[in-house]
Amino acid sequence: MTATTPKLNPVELQKLEKDGLAVLEDIYRYAQSGDINEVTESDMNRFKWYGLYHDKPKDGFFMLRVRLPGGIMTADQADAIVHLAETVAPGRVEITTRQTFQLHTIALRDIPTVFETLESVGLSSIEACGDVPRNVVSSPVAGIAADEWIDPRPFFKALDEHFAYNTDYSNLPRKYKVSVAGGGLDATQAPINDLSFTPGRKEIDGEIVLGYNVWVGGGLSHEPHLAQNIDVFVPADLDAVVEIARAITLVYRDFGYREKRNHARLKYLIADWGAERFREEVVNYLGHPLERAATDVPPAVYSGDVVGVFRQKQPNLYWVGLLVPTGRITPAQIREAARLSREYGQSEIRLTHSQNLLLPYIPEARLDALLAEPLLQELQPNGPRIQRTVVACTGLPYCNFATIETKEAAWQLAGALDQKVELDVPLRIHLSACPHSCSQHSIADIGLQGGVIRNPDGSKNKLPATDILLGGALGDDATIGRRVATKVPWSELADRLGNLVTTYQAQRTSPEDQFRHWAKRQTDDQLRVYLGFGEPETEEGVWTEEGSWNKSR
Numbered sequence: 001m002t003a004t005t006p007k008l009n010p011v012e013l014q015k016l017e018k019d020g021l022a023v024l025e026d027i028y029r030y031a032q033s034g035d036i037n038e039v040t041e042s043d044m045n046r047f048k049w050y051g052l053y054h055d056k057p058k059d060g061f062f063m064l065r066v067r068l069p070g071g072i073m074t075a076d077q078a079d080a081i082v083h084l085a086e087t088v089a090p091g092r093v094e095i096t097t098r099q100t101f102q103l104h105t106i107a108l109r110d111i112p113t114v115f116e117t118l119e120s121v122g123l124s125s126i127e128a129c130g131d132v133p134r135n136v137v138s139s140p141v142a143g144i145a146a147d148e149w150i151d152p153r154p155f156f157k158a159l160d161e162h163f164a165y166n167t168d169y170s171n172l173p174r175k176y177k178v179s180v181a182g183g184g185l186d187a188t189q190a191p192i193n194d195l196s197f198t199p200g201r202k203e204i205d206g207e208i209v210l211g212y213n214v215w216v217g218g219g220l221s222h223e224p225h226l227a228q229n230i231d232v233f234v235p236a237d238l239d240a241v242v243e244i245a246r247a248i249t250l251v252y253r254d255f256g257y258r259e260k261r262n263h264a265r266l267k268y269l270i271a272d273w274g275a276e277r278f279r280e281e282v283v284n285y286l287g288h289p290l291e292r293a294a295t296d297v298p299p300a301v302y303s304g305d306v307v308g309v310f311r312q313k314q315p316n317l318y319w320v321g322l323l324v325p326t327g328r329i330t331p332a333q334i335r336e337a338a339r340l341s342r343e344y345g346q347s348e349i350r351l352t353h354s355q356n357l358l359l360p361y362i363p364e365a366r367l368d369a370l371l372a373e374p375l376l377q378e379l380q381p382n383g384p385r386i387q388r389t390v391v392a393c394t395g396l397p398y399c400n401f402a403t404i405e406t407k408e409a410a411w412q413l414a415g416a417l418d419q420k421v422e423l424d425v426p427l428r429i430h431l432s433a434c435p436h437s438c439s440q441h442s443i444a445d446i447g448l449q450g451g452v453i454r455n456p457d458g459s460k461n462k463l464p465a466t467d468i469l470l471g472g473a474l475g476d477d478a479t480i481g482r483r484v485a486t487k488v489p490w491s492e493l494a495d496r497l498g499n500l501v502t503t504y505q506a507q508r509t510s511p512e513d514q515f516r517h518w519a520k521r522q523t524d525d526q527l528r529v530y531l532g533f534g535e536p537e538t539e540e541g542v543w544t545e546e547g548s549w550n551k552s553r
Ligand code: HEM
Pocket: 053, 063, 065, 096, 097, 098, 099, 100, 102, 128, 134, 135, 177, 189, 192, 193, 219, 220, 221, 394, 398, 399, 400, 401, 436, 437, 438, 439, 440
């Protein structure tokens, strides 16, 4: 370090002392002893490079996230997850917003068994957490959506192979998330990833070339940012896509901020540099010029809802999307899904951003038989509209940051709203139990950031409550939701949101006028009135500038 080197945060110093990937042999050593007290604090942090987080209450049991590019897995891989959940990972199995499985309650001594079981079916948890390129996401209907421009599967697989276990990228300033879209029915989550590829086509040397536009600097958490288009087009060629991904990631590695953990994501560098300067640096790293972005692009639509029966682009084939309650799935249900994928499909299962599960490649002639199977009566393809897209973060009892239980609370809330309002369009409600935003609440139609408030009866038991963010969106009109109310008691929420959604339904101009469009036309004060808080300033009280409701004394 020189005198001009900025002061590094403690995690940076740990990473210089020993790379995250180098902790593997220590994990085996710790597992052999089985004594959690032997694990040093810095090694515990490095466990993340192998997809492991110390579950609450930090007494020797772990959460493990699988690396599953694009959320696509085979039936055999699903069976391996079942085996783990029934033997060494007895906690809840969750489908996550980045299209993978998360297992809980793994004892330190059982970690090697978990690694070996995953490896035996070609899976791993490598770099599923940590300051590294994470699981690459895509559309859950990649390669099967009828109106897709490019099949993104070879691209996200190539990126995954390039990034995983590569020491060039094992010490990035912070987590690094990548997405590849195909265009078509359900766009991927390009605006909230650090690096995203979205399809386009342009004329180069007299020929129409299909390829990707490139976006950088999206990310959620405390200060959400939407990705910026850096005005680059690369042809749909595996080497070209990997080459630019490498250059962008190295620029981030070398110039990204390492002073403060909460100011280290790529989004902060992009906010300071702007897209053009970042582009110039990428060109420097590449050593050759880049094409400007394509303007001929497909519409980017994001509904988050691929539950149901949909025709694939392949003739006579369908995918069937199953509704999993806020991503909580039992080992028996996964086993049955694997069996059905073998019997009716092509032994393939997919996981979606809305924490649901898809069975693709179902022949038209077998649809009725599949729909009559017992599993589809439990995880219903025609489940209620709001429950289909409700998303909840891990929350209590597993997450150390959590203030409230999320999965059941969000599921019940969505169910109550489905009872109150019959919607014919998707409405995405996402709940996180702290500002980290693991449920992606900032880009939901209705985003909920849970917390607790004092109990009015004066007792020590705090009550669940939530901030309400409205009008978030992905796709072409990507928007960060506006925080219109804070600390709303959970017990009042179903009624308040019921009023709001009913008002939307009554006021919308057509089914195309979706919740986010309508919310954009309303002022914060209007939205608060629809939430049932009365006029902005009434005899009952007043809204503060921060958005909380002060009752008149
Ligand atoms: C400093 C701590 C953390 C921060 C800042 C953080 C932030 C985030 C953010 C912003 C996402 C959004 C996903 C996306 O970009 O698409 C996410 C995803 C997620 N987070 Fe966290 N998180 C933290 C810790 C945790 C912990 C402790 C848990 C669980 C015990 C957790 C569980 C998840 C899950 C399940 C996802 C879904 C994504 C995946 O599969 O990779 N997070 N996190």
